[in-house]
Amino acid sequence: MGGAMSFEPVVLFFVLGVCAGLLRSDLKIPGSIYEALSIFILLAIGLKGGVEMAKHAVGALLLDGLVIVLVGALIPLVAFPILRYLGRLSRADSASIAAHYGSVSVVTFSVGITLLGQELLEFEGYLIVFLVLLEIPALVIGVILARHGQGEVRWGKLLHEVFFGKSIYLLAGGLVIGYVAGPEGIQPLDRLFFDLFKGVLALFLLEMGLVAAMRIADLRTYGAFLAGFAVLMPLFSATLGTVTGWLLGLSVGGTFLLATLFASASYIAAPAAMRIAVPEANPALSIGASLGMTFPFNIFLGLPIYLWMARLMHASGG
Amino acid sequence: MPAQAKLLTILTEAVLEDDVVELIMAQGAEGYTISEARGRGAHGLRSGKWSAGANIRIEVVGDAELCARIAERLQSDYGRDYGLLMFTTPVEVQG
Numbered sequence: 001m002g003g004a005m006s007f008e009p010v011v012l013f014f015v016l017g018v019c020a021g022l023l024r025s026d027l028k029i030p031g032s033i034y035e036a037l038s039i040f041i042l043l044a045i046g047l048k049g050g051v052e053m054a055k056h057a058v059g060a061l062l063l064d065g066l067v068i069v070l071v072g073a074l075i076p077l078v079a080f081p082i083l084r085y086l087g088r089l090s091r092a093d094s095a096s097i098a099a100h101y102g103s104v105s106v107v108t109f110s111v112g113i114t115l116l117g118q119e120l121l122e123f124e125g126y127l128i129v130f131l132v133l134l135e136i137p138a139l140v141i142g143v144i145l146a147r148h149g150q151g152e153v154r155w156g157k158l159l160h161e162v163f164f165g166k167s168i169y170l171l172a173g174g175l176v177i178g179y180v181a182g183p184e185g186i187q188p189l190d191r192l193f194f195d196l197f198k199g200v201l202a203l204f205l206l207e208m209g210l211v212a213a214m215r216i217a218d219l220r221t222y223g224a225f226l227a228g229f230a231v232l233m234p235l236f237s238a239t240l241g242t243v244t245g246w247l248l249g250l251s252v253g254g255t256f257l258l259a260t261l262f263a264s265a266s267y268i269a270a271p272a273a274m275r276i277a278v279p280e281a282n283p284a285l286s287i288g289a290s291l292g293m294t295f296p297f298n299i300f301l302g303l304p305i306y307l308w309m310a311r312l313m314h315a316s317g318g
Numbered sequence: 319m320p321a322q323a324k325l326l327t328i329l330t331e332a333v334l335e336d337d338v339v340e341l342i343m344a345q346g347a348e349g350y351t352i353s354e355a356r357g358r359g360a361h362g363l364r365s366g367k368w369s370a371g372a373n374i375r376i377e378v379v380g381d382a383e384l385c386a387r388i389a390e391r392l393q394s395d396y397g398r399d400y401g402l403l404m405f406t407t408p409v410e411v412q413g
Contacts, residue, residue, distance in 0.1 A: 031354075275333045279399035 008115040011299045013202040017209020018216075018296075029207040037204045038268075042167055044193040044200075045106060045128060046174015047186060048113075052125015053175070054182040061126055064248050068130055071244045072262060073137040075237050076102030080145050082233075087225045089285070092146050096274045096281035097226075099142025100290045101233050103266035104134050106167065107208065110201050111299050112260040115307065116253045123253030130261055132171050136162060138266075139273050146278040158277040167269045208295070215292035222285055230293030234263035238306045246313045256303075256310040263302055265290035323411050325377060326385040329355060329403040332372035334396060341395070342378055345388050351377045359401060373401070379411060 020027040029037075053061075076098035083094035109131060116123055139162055147153050162168060178186055186193075241262035245255030267290045271283055330338060335352065342350050355373040378388065389404045396402050 272333055275331070279396075 007304065008111060008118055008299075010114055010198060010202050010205060011111060013205040014209040014212070014296065014299060017206040017211075018213045019209075020206075021210045021213020022216075027210065029203070029210065034204075034207050037200055037207070039166070039170060040193075040200050041110060041197075041204055042106060042170035043174045044197050045110060045113075045131065046171040047178040047189070047193050048174075049125055049128025049131075049171075050175040050178020051181070051183050051186050052128070052178075054179050056124075056126065061129075065129070065133065067248060068244065068258065069133050069137060071240060072102065072130070072134045073141060074240065075262060076138050076141045076145070078236070079229075079233055082229065087229065090281075091148065092278050092281040093285050095142050095146035096278050096283075097229075097286045097289060098145060099139050099274055100267070100270045100286045101237070101265045101294075102134070102138025102141060103270040104131055104138075104261050105264035105266055105290075105295065105298075106131060106171070106268075107201070107204060108264035108295060108298050108303075109257070109260055110197075111205075112257055112303055112306075114198055114201065115303055116256065119307070121253035121256075122251055123257050124250055127250075127254055127257045127261070128171075129175065130258075132168055132175070134261060135168060135266070135269055139270060139277075142270075142274065143277045146281065153277065158273060161273045161276055162269070165269055165272060205299075208291075212291050212296065215288050222288060226285065226289050227293055230265075230289040231297050234265070234294055234298055234302055235305070238263035238302065238309065242306065242309045242313050245310070246317055252307075252310050252314050255313065256307045259306040259310060260298070260303060263306065264298055265294045267291040267295065323379050323409055324382050324385045324406045325379050325409040326388060326404065326406050328376040328378070328389075328392065329357075329373060329401075330376070330392075330396070331400050331402075332374045334400060335374055335376075338376060338392065338396075341391055342376070342388055345384060345391065347378050347380050347384060347388065349378075353377075359403065379409060382406070 017027075019025075079098040079101045080094050083089050083097055084091065087094070089097070109128075113123070139158070143153055143158060238259040241259035242255055244262075245258035250258060267287055270290075271287050274281060274286065275283055328338065332354070339350060339352075353375045355375040357373065378385065385406050389406070392402060392404065
């Protein structure tokens with residue numbers, strides 16, 4: 001076993017951004033740069049996953065995939081009654097927040113991958129596919145929970161947003177290109193997409209810190225329940241992911257990444273989809289919790305805990 | 319186009335762009351102009367970052383009746399749940 005707690009220095013850029021926001025520095029990342037950075041990260045992660053998939057047989061993936069998606073779909077179903085009955089939030093807000101937590105965060109996942117790189121741990125590259133697959137059941141369940149047979153659902157509009165919104169579109173596109181090209185075919189792009197990845201992630205985290213600084217104030221208004229939920233829910237989901245990963249026979253790195261996927265909450269794809277499908281839900285609540293609390297919790301404390309959990313599970317379970 | 323016309327300015331959430339544009343054209347407008355916007359209002363700070371936190375400003379020039387019709391439809395479809403601010407100003411179209 002390595003050190004008790006692992007730490008990935010790239011998260012310090014997030015702190016730098018939060019401090020700039022709180023101290024009212026004039027630091028701003030222009031919108032077009034932010035767009036470019038996010039396109040880069042989504043494509044790079046997609047390509048990485050595609051290349052890994054090309055290296056291995058994909059047949060065995062189907063059963064694992066089904067199990068992972070089904071277990072992942074439990075997360076919004078567990079979150080909803082907690083928010084609704086313990087937190088006494090409205091049906092729409094509970095459903096929207098549940099969808100955010102069932103959905104996943106590409107940046108949290110990226111920080112997880114860099115942490116594995118630092119610990120020299122391998123992982124099953126096809127897990128990147130679940131960045132795409134876990135998004136869909138979470139958002140659809142969220143909408144069903146919000147509607148509960150009442151009011152019309154604009155499914156066409158929602159599904160269009162889910163599948164053709166830039167996050168899923170670029171991730172899936174990168175996966176396909178990486179898979180078709182294979183490790184050799186993609187090599188000329190390695191410098192841009194893989195070698196520069198960590199640097200771009202650092203800039204992106206700086207921007208996320210700036211945005212999160214604005215959201216921390218939001219969260220203060222909504223009280224202790226939501227703050228507690230934003231920390232305890234990812235711990236529960238990560239436990240679910242650790243056990244699932246171990247049962248499926250994933251490596252330590254893969255188990256850790258599955259826990260990270262389950263624990264992370266969306267703040268880009270889910271907010272846009274929920275705004276369209278459940279307009280009466282207050283976006284400040286869900287984004288405040290996922291971006292203001294869960295994201296920083298995950299990258300600073302969560303990821304080291306999940307890695308420790310994965311190692312423990314493999315050490316004790318064999 | 320008449321020399322005397324109204325300019326309808328709509329400030330709303332960027333996620334609504336496609337829907338609002340469709341509605342404007344369906345009501346018979348000749349066209350529209352969209353710009354990105356940010357600011358603060360009843361829905362809190364709209365930073366312009368992330369699609370869910372971004373605002374747009376849509377401008378439509380047309381006769382008073384068209385502008386009123388668009389505004390009425392938008393208000394009834396989106397006024398309750400979304401950030402939506404609309405106003406008209408008299409304008410003289412030059413070209």
